[in-house]
Amino acid sequence: MSKTEKLYSFDKSMALFEEAASIIPGGIYGHFSPTLTVPGSFPYYAAKAEGCRYTDIDGNEYIDYMCGYGPMVLGYRNPVVDKAAMDQLALADCTNHPGEVMVKLARRLVELIPTADWAFFGKNGGDMTTYAILVARAHTNRKKIIRVRGHYHGVAPWCTALGFGGIIPEDHMHILMVNWNDVDEFEKVVRQHRGQIAAFIAQPYHHINFGDQVMPAPGYWQAIQRICREEGIVLILDDVRAGFRLSMKGSGDYFGFEPDLICYCKAIANGYPISACVGRKELMNAASKVFFTGSYWASQVPMAAALATLQELENTGAIEKMKDMGTLLMEGLKELGHRYGLDVTTSGPPALPFMRFTEDRDFFWQQLFCAEVTRRGSFFHPHHNWFISAAHEKKDIEETLNHAEAAMKVVKEKI
Amino acid sequence: MNRDQSMVLARLHLGAILPLLEDVAEYDPVVQEAISGWNFALQFRLAGGDPSTTLVFKDGRVTVQRDGSKGFTPALTFKDAEFLNEVFQGRTQKSPRPNLAGIFKARQLMQLDKVLGRLEHYLKPQPETLADPETFAFCVRLTLYAVAFGIKEVGEHDPEVRPIVLELPDGTVEMRIVNGPAAHLVVKGGRFEAQRGPAEKPNAILEIADLQTAWDTFQGNIDTFGAVGSGRIRLRGLIPLVEGINPLMDRLAYYLSD
Numbered sequence: 001m002s003k004t005e006k007l008y009s010f011d012k013s014m015a016l017f018e019e020a021a022s023i024i025p026g027g028i029y030g031h032f033s034p035t036l037t038v039p040g041s042f043p044y045y046a047a048k049a050e051g052c053r054y055t056d057i058d059g060n061e062y063i064d065y066m067c068g069y070g071p072m073v074l075g076y077r078n079p080v081v082d083k084a085a086m087d088q089l090a091l092a093d094c095t096n097h098p099g100e101v102m103v104k105l106a107r108r109l110v111e112l113i114p115t116a117d118w119a120f121f122g123k124n125g126g127d128m129t130t131y132a133i134l135v136a137r138a139h140t141n142r143k144k145i146i147r148v149r150g151h152y153h154g155v156a157p158w159c160t161a162l163g164f165g166g167i168i169p170e171d172h173m174h175i176l177m178v179n180w181n182d183v184d185e186f187e188k189v190v191r192q193h194r195g196q197i198a199a200f201i202a203q204p205y206h207h208i209n210f211g212d213q214v215m216p217a218p219g220y221w222q223a224i225q226r227i228c229r230e231e232g233i234v235l236i237l238d239d240v241r242a243g244f245r246l247s248m249k250g251s252g253d254y255f256g257f258e259p260d261l262i263c264y265c266k267a268i269a270n271g272y273p274i275s276a277c278v279g280r281k282e283l284m285n286a287a288s289k290v291f292f293t294g295s296y297w298a299s300q301v302p303m304a305a306a307l308a309t310l311q312e313l314e315n316t317g318a319i320e321k322m323k324d325m326g327t328l329l330m331e332g333l334k335e336l337g338h339r340y341g342l343d344v345t346t347s348g349p350p351a352l353p354f355m356r357f358t359e360d361r362d363f364f365w366q367q368l369f370c371a372e373v374t375r376r377g378s379f380f381h382p383h384h385n386w387f388i389s390a391a392h393e394k395k396d397i398e399e400t401l402n403h404a405e406a407a408m409k410v411v412k413e414k415i
Numbered sequence: 416m417n418r419d420q421s422m423v424l425a426r427l428h429l430g431a432i433l434p435l436l437e438d439v440a441e442y443d444p445v446v447q448e449a450i451s452g453w454n455f456a457l458q459f460r461l462a463g464g465d466p467s468t469t470l471v472f473k474d475g476r477v478t479v480q481r482d483g484s485k486g487f488t489p490a491l492t493f494k495d496a497e498f499l500n501e502v503f504q505g506r507t508q509k510s511p512r513p514n515l516a517g518i519f520k521a522r523q524l525m526q527l528d529k530v531l532g533r534l535e536h537y538l539k540p541q542p543e544t545l546a547d548p549e550t551f552a553f554c555v556r557l558t559l560y561a562v563a564f565g566i567k568e569v570g571e572h573d574p575e576v577r578p579i580v581l582e583l584p585d586g587t588v589e590m591r592i593v594n595g596p597a598a599h600l601v602v603k604g605g606r607f608e609a610q611r612g613p614a615e616k617p618n619a620i621l622e623i624a625d626l627q628t629a630w631d632t633f634q635g636n637i638d639t640f641g642a643v644g645s646g647r648i649r650l651r652g653l654i655p656l657v658e659g660i661n662p663l664m665d666r667l668a669y670y671l672s673d
Contacts, residue, residue: 014645021641028644035643035650044644149582163579163662172578210655362586362618362652383654 007375008060013044016057030155031069037382041371049076052391054379062379063396065329067387070241070266073322074312075391081270084308088301098298105303108310109278113250115258116278120287122297125240125265126154128277129201131292132261133158135279136199136234139286143174144193146186146200146233150208153201153238180206180214183223190231199261200228201236204251205348209383210363212356213348221257228260234283240265240275245322245351245387248314267313272305318390319351325397326350326388332401340408354385357411365411372407373400380404418496423573424670425496428503429459429468430481431564432534435557436470439533440477442553446533449526451475457524458490459511461499490514491524505535545630555626556596558633560611563590563598565667566660567607576666580605583659586618592629593622602656619652635668 017034021027027044028034034044043056052075055061067073074081092099106119122128133145145158153159157171176193178185180202190197202224206214228235237259239251244267247254252262260283265275273296279287313319330346333355337344342365343358357365363382370382378400380386416424440446453472460467469480469488491511493499501507513524536544537554538561545551570580583602591597591613599614600607623629624647631637632648639661642648650657 017641017644021638021645026638026640026644029640033640033644035640036654038651039644039649040646161579161582163576163659169575169578210653363654364652367651 006377008043008058008377010040010043010056010058010060012058013056014040017044036384038367038371042374043379051075051077052389052393052396060377062374062377063392063400064379065386065388065400066379066381066384067389068271069384070245070387071269071271072387072391073244073267073389074270074309074316074318075389076271078270078309078312078391080312081272081305081308085272085301085305088304091300093301094296094299099300099303101300101303101307102298105276105307108307109264109276112248112310113262113278114253115250115260115262115280117281118279118284118287120277120279121303122275122277122292123273123294124154125238125263125275126156126159127292127294127297128240128263128265128275129153129159129236129238130156131277131290132201132234132236132263132279133199134290134292135261135277135283135287136236138289139234139283140198140232142196142198144176144197145174146176146178146189146197148180148202148206149177150180150206150211151201151203151238152209152241154240181217181220183220183227186224187227190227190233194231197231197233199234199236200224201238203238203240204242204246204255207241207348207352207354207385209385212345213352213354213385215349216255221255225257225259234260236260237262239263241385242349242352243267244310244313244319246319246349248310248319268309269302269306270309270312272302272309273299274302274306276306313390316390321390322351322388322392323349325392325394326353328394328397329353329388329400330355332397333404336401336405336408339405340412342408342412348385351388352385353388365415368414369404369407369411372410373403376403376406378403419574420670421496421500423569425461425493425499426466426568426572427565427667427670428499429461429466430568431561432503432538433459433468433470434479434481434564435534435538435560436477436530437479438553438557438560439537440475443533443537446530447475449530450477453523455523456480456488457527458488459499460490460492461496462492462494489524503531551630552595552626555592555629555633559590559592559596559598559629561671562633562664562667563600563609563611565671566600566663567609569666569670570607570660570663571605573666576663577605579659579662584618584653584656586653586656587614587616588619588621588653588656588660589614589617590621591623592626593624595623595626595629600660602660617652619650619654619656621657622649622651624648 017027045057046054047057048055052064054064109119110116157167160167176189237252239262242251243264252259261279263277327350330353334344345358346355348354360366367382370380373380450472456469456471458469471478491513493511537557540554585603587601589599597613598611600609628647
């Protein structure tokens with residue numbers, strides 16, 4: 001049996017999980033929960049990471065196509081980013097005051113993103129989407145928010161589905177839902193609630209779980225922007241997942257529209273904990289009236305890391321490279337599917353791709369395939385879009401395609 | 416419990432619990448003896464007729480009809496949902512009012528408490544009942560069916576969970592216990608069909624490793640996320656369908672917690 005055909009086991013992961021489940025609710029909670037993959041066929045705990053690879057506590061090494069669910073964009077332990085962070089740590093991190101680095105980072109974002117006149121910082125993407133909602137309400141003196149079915153904006157009650165613990169119908173009292181890419185429906189909802197809608201919030205394209213990624217229809221964003229401007233609705237772009245993977249200028253620029261507020265997180269600092277909201281000057285007064293903060297929100301190390309990450313993304317042509325590597329992976333998977341008689345659908349931009357088997361509506365084949373790939377050394381999530389980093393090289397993609405070929409043979413045998 | 420919730424609980428009693436008499440009559444000698452020689456239908460209904468459930472006794476067996484029955488059928492009418500719930504929960508000595516046809520079956524109806532009491536015997540068993548492996552397996556199976564039937568009633572009638580149900584994808588979810596029983600739910604347009612046994616072609620599967628894990632899950636004595644992570648509960652296929660049903664199970668537990 002060749003090295004690439006060796007199947008991993010997860011004994012230590014499972015044993016640690018048993019212990020964890022006795023003292024931590026759910027064992028592992030949130031989006032890291034193994035319940036969202038295929039429990040028993042995936043690693044649960046990471047031990048070390050470098051470049052585009054990480055090793056779990058069983059000693060299994062993976063080429064990583066989730067990148068920590070997005071934050072890793074330049075590679076784990078990127079020396080340039082880590083040096084900037086460590087240099088800052090040697091000076092100051094979490095003190096009584098923000099540092100000069102906060103102003104530098106705000107300046108950097110304002111210069112980088114065409115619609116940004118100011119910047120505000122937090123820790124998680126969900127901090128920023130909730131902050132943006134508050135800013136929109138403060139600016140418009142309106143209550144209602146329109147959002148798109150299936151779009152994820154974090155875990156605040158306003159954007160967490162009913163059915164999860166503690167969420168009550170009143171949390172959604174002012175939330176109106178529309179379908180992606182449906183301008184007519186959006187217009188109808190706006191008409192029905194004229195003068196009451198504070199904001200429309202959406203991701204730049206439809207990157208949902210358990211489904212194909214759907215790009216905006218031609219003219220979609222431009223039509224949405226026109227209606228928002230006419231009706232005094234604040235247009236919020238949740239660029240938490242795709243930001244700085246499609247364009248250094250943000251996904252608004254990439255798709256040719258001008259959001260009023262944009263939320264960033266994930267790729268902004270290569271894994272250091274920071275998020276940002278940028279906005280147009282018309283909203284700055286309202287933004288200053290929103291009281292929103294946290295113990296670590298002015299920490300200086302992540303801000304230094306963000307500055308270094310943005311610079312390194314530019315210096316190394318990372319956006320283009322992620323696109324190339326993602327394209328190589330997707331084309332390779334499609335070719336493998338063709339070779340084994342398994343029709344493969346790829347979707348999303350190459351830097352945040354997703355693949356599934358066209359006939360496999362219920363994801364049974366997908367769950368088997370991703371588990372088999374993962375057990376061979378490439379981490380594929382069965383239900384969530386994947387992430388490419390600038391640390392992925394052609395040889396990594398080729399190695400992954402070897403894992404994928406072996407996994408496709410298994411799928412072919414078992415279906 | 417407000418009026419809407421009382422009505423949901425009444426629907427659970429008639430739609431999810433009473434139908435289990437089919438299974439109890441097949442298994443339990445006490446019920447078999449009590450109903451031997453019974454050859455008639457008996458309708459349980461709320462005043463006004465909705466909801467109603469008819470038990471058809473014939474040759475020592477029970478079958479259930481959910482759409483009521485026609486003709487001169489013995490019937491027990493409950494004046495309101497609260498009263499129905501009190502009767503099913505054993506919180507009142509009063510009895511529902513039989514119709515004229517029911518009066519002709521007065522002798523059998525006197526035995527009815529004993530028959531219905533066997534439902535509670537298996538659904539809320541004492542430790543000594545569970546000590547017998549065969550009876551334990553039966554209790555698990557009965558509870559699995561109660562969960563499946565109960566999800567339908569809660570999902571279709573509880574206003575609190577209707578927004579969740581309306582977001583559910585269409586499809587069939589199979590709940591099964593390894594080397595044990597199965598039940599399945601067909602979800603379509605926010606409506607449910609609950610059936611005993613495995614599905615022909617499930618879109619999602621919730622598989623529980625063994626009877627004990629199933630029992631602990633149904634009794635709310637287990638961290639289900641932890642159980643999924645450890646592999647004692649396996650989810651496969653269209654997971655959003657199972658995820659969407661999970662809060663309905665929680666809601667069902669809320670109603671039946673009394």
